[in-house]
Amino acid sequence: MSVQVMVNGIPGNMGRIVAETCVARGLELVPYSLTGEIIVENEAEVAGKTIQLLKPSNREARIGEVLAKYPNMICIDYTHPTAVNDNAAFYVKHKIPFVMGTTGGDREALAKLVADANHPSVIAPNMAKQIVAFQMMIEFLAKEFPTAFEGYKLSVVESHQKTKADTSGTARAVVGTFQKMGFDYTPDDIEKVRNEKEQMERMHVPEEYLGGHAFHTYSLDSADGTVHFEFQHNVCGRKIYAEGTVDAVNFLADQIAAGTAKPFNMMDVLRSGKMR
Numbered sequence: 001m002s003v004q005v006m007v008n009g010i011p012g013n014m015g016r017i018v019a020e021t022c023v024a025r026g027l028e029l030v031p032y033s034l035t036g037e038i039i040v041e042n043e044a045e046v047a048g049k050t051i052q053l054l055k056p057s058n059r060e061a062r063i064g065e066v067l068a069k070y071p072n073m074i075c076i077d078y079t080h081p082t083a084v085n086d087n088a089a090f091y092v093k094h095k096i097p098f099v100m101g102t103t104g105g106d107r108e109a110l111a112k113l114v115a116d117a118n119h120p121s122v123i124a125p126n127m128a129k130q131i132v133a134f135q136m137m138i139e140f141l142a143k144e145f146p147t148a149f150e151g152y153k154l155s156v157v158e159s160h161q162k163t164k165a166d167t168s169g170t171a172r173a174v175v176g177t178f179q180k181m182g183f184d185y186t187p188d189d190i191e192k193v194r195n196e197k198e199q200m201e202r203m204h205v206p207e208e209y210l211g212g213h214a215f216h217t218y219s220l221d222s223a224d225g226t227v228h229f230e231f232q233h234n235v236c237g238r239k240i241y242a243e244g245t246v247d248a249v250n251f252l253a254d255q256i257a258a259g260t261a262k263p264f265n266m267m268d269v270l271r272s273g274k275m276r
C-alpha cells in the first residue's frame, strides 16, 4: 500500500514541488492542503490533482473529514515561519505524523512539543542529503576537535530569493554547532543577501535562479589574517529538498510500521541509509 501524504503550504513554492515529487515517487497525494488565511482560492491544481485548501480558520472543522478518508496519512509542512508552532500543535493534537521542513518559529518549543508527546515526526531546516552530511561533519568537528579553530573569526553569509521571510534556518543551525566550539557568534550576526543585483554580482547566483536559490558561505579566519577556511553550499532550485523530503516520509512510514516512531531529524534519516 502506498504512503498517503498531505502536503501543506500549497500553493507555495516548496508545497508544489514536494507534491509533484511525492507523486513521481509513488506516494499517494491527499487532495487537501493547509494553507494561509489570506489565500483567496479554495482549490489549487497541483501534480495533476485538485487540492482543496484548508485555512487556519476552517481547518479544525474540516480535518475530521480528511482523517476519516486518510486515517494513516503523514503531513509534510512547507508553510511559513509564523505558522510552524501552531501547525505542529495541530498535528500533535490530531495525532498526525509529520515532516516539518518549514524553518523559523520557536525551535525549542517545537522540539519540546514533539518530545513531550513522543510524536512521530522528522524536523529539519534542510532536507538535502549532502547538506545534512555537511551538518554532521561540522557536528563531528565540534565534538572531536572543539579547539581546532580556537582564536579564529567566524563569518556567515547567505543568499536566498528576495521573498524569503526569515534568515536561513540551515545557517542558524550550523551557527549553533559553531557555538559549541566557543565561537562568539549568534544567528543575528548572519549576513542576509536579498538584493537581486548583489545576488548576481557578488554571490554569483545565475539569473534564472534568482527566484529559488540557497547560497551559504561559512568563513573562518585566523586572528592574524594569514589563514582562511571556507565551507560553501550553493543550491539552485528546490528539487534536492523535495527528494530528501520524500526520503524522510518513507523513513517515518517505516518507523511507524515497525512501532518505533518518535521524533527524528534528518541526521537520523541519513544514518538509516534511506536517503537516495
Ligand SMILES: NC(=O)C1=CN([C@@H]2O[C@H](COP(=O)(O)OP(=O)(O)OC[C@H]3O[C@@H](n4cnc5c(N)ncnc54)[C@H](OP(=O)(O)O)[C@@H]3O)[C@@H](O)[C@H]2O)C=CC1
Residues within 6 Å of the ligand: 008, 009, 010, 011, 012, 013, 014, 015, 034, 035, 036, 037, 038, 039, 056, 078, 079, 080, 081, 083, 087, 100, 101, 102, 103, 104, 124, 125, 126, 127, 128, 169, 238, 241
Ligand atoms: N527544510 C528544507 O529543506 C527547506 C525548507 N524550506 C522552508 O520552507 C518554508 C516555505 O518555503 P517556500 O515554499 O519557499 O515559501 P512560500 O512563501 O513560497 O510558500 C509558503 C506557503 O505557505 C502558506 N502559508 C502561510 N501561512 C500558512 C499557514 N498558517 N498554514 C499553512 N500554510 C500557510 C503561504 O500562503 P501565503 O502566501 O498566503 O502566506 C504559501 O502558500 C520556508 O520556511 C523555507 O525556509 C524551503 C526549502 C527547503
Ligand SMILES: O=C(O)C1=N[C@H](C(=O)O)C[C@H](O)C1
Residues within 6 Å of the ligand: 103, 125, 126, 160, 161, 164, 167, 168, 169, 170, 171, 213, 214
Ligand atoms: O527558503 C528557502 O528557500 C530555503 N530554506 C531553508 C533554510 O532556511 O535553511 C533551506 C534552504 O536554505 C532553502
